[in-house]
Amino acid sequence: GWWYEGAGIYRHSWLVKTSPVHIITDGVFAHPVKNSKGSWIIPVEATIENSGKQQTDVEVESVLLDKHNRQVVQGKTITSVNALDKSAAKFVLNITNPELWSIENPTMYKVRTVVSTNGKPIDTVYTTCGFRTIKFTTDSGFYLNDKRVKIKGVCNHQDHAGVGTAVPDALWEFRLKRLKEMGVNGYRCSHNPPAAEFLDACDKMGILVMDENR
Secondary structure (H helix, E strand, O other), rough: OOOOOOOOOOOOOOOOOOEEEEEEEEEEEEEEEOOOOEEEEEEEEEEEEOOOOOOOEEHHHHHHHHOOEEEEEEEEEEEOOOEEEEEEEEEEEEEEOOEEEEEOOOOOOEEEEEEEEEEEEEEEEEEOOOOEEEEEEEOOOEEEEEEOOOOOEEEEOEEOOOOOOOHHHHHHHHHHHHHHHOOOOEEEEEEOOOHHHHHHHHHHOOOOOOOOOO
């Protein structure tokens, strides 16, 4: 038994209405990096699209929010977007002593990015992120935040009993909760890119993911 992945719509779909000047879909990159000095930065890159008829100057501001929605740091820049064109706004957020993401304590942050013209907000996007370092070595395996971790993983297809591939969010959370109760800390997505809601649930529950693309 196999299934045909193209069999209808089995993930969330949206019809999105935006201002002519807006952040493109998945248009904010904000991935924390630990630099060579041992401090943390978030290189923010927001891609702004102008589907209007006039060149527009915009202010792009990003704010890092902790798990309590408290502001940690902010940064902003100004960019110009030509009509029927795109422009990338880039700047860096500097963070001191963030709470690290781990399997036992999966701390998540959010980056709120706001695009404004003439002081008026016209688009807002939230991007989740976590602070952690990972590495593999040939002699002792996997390290998370410089601590050796034995990956206890499973390989799972995206379908679930009773619903096929159209898996509700609550079932993703149910499956992952039960797997973690069994001692699982890693999940290999067999064999296709997983749903965004699944990845969000793994982030929140402290589960490592091999995000496979067949």
